[in-house]
Structures are given as C-alpha cells and as structure tokens.
Amino acid sequence: MDLKLIFQIILSITLVILIGLQSSDAGLGRAWGGGNIRYSSKKGIEKSVFYSTILVSFLFVVMAIINNLF
Secondary structure, three states: OOHHHHHHHHHHHHHHHHHHHOOHHHOHHHHOOOOOOOOOOOOOHHHHHHHHHHHHHHHHHHHHHHHHHO
C-alpha cells in the first residue's frame, strides 16, 4: 500500500475524532434555531482541539490533492 494513502487514512480518522470532540452545543439543531444560543470564547483544551481540527483538515486537503496529482 502507498505511504501517502496510509497517511491520508490516518488523517481522516484523526479528523473524525477531533470533530467528535468538538462541543455538542454546535450541533445541527443550532442550524435551525434550536437550543439556547450562547456565545463564548474558546479556552484551554477546547481551543487546542479547535486549532488541531483546522490543522488536520488542512493537511487532509493537501494530501488529497497530492494523491490525485501523483
């Protein structure tokens, strides 16, 4: 198996886990006005998970492009 493909699979699993760790307050019910609306800044581990999710999603997209080009 190709090493790039294995790395992309690992990134996809990591991305699913990180998205699952996000706050449940931001679920689909919010999109249609459900639940109490509360705005607050991210602190501590929540901030780390948020930035990690952005980084892993960026790496996933880059690896998808690389796998399609080469």
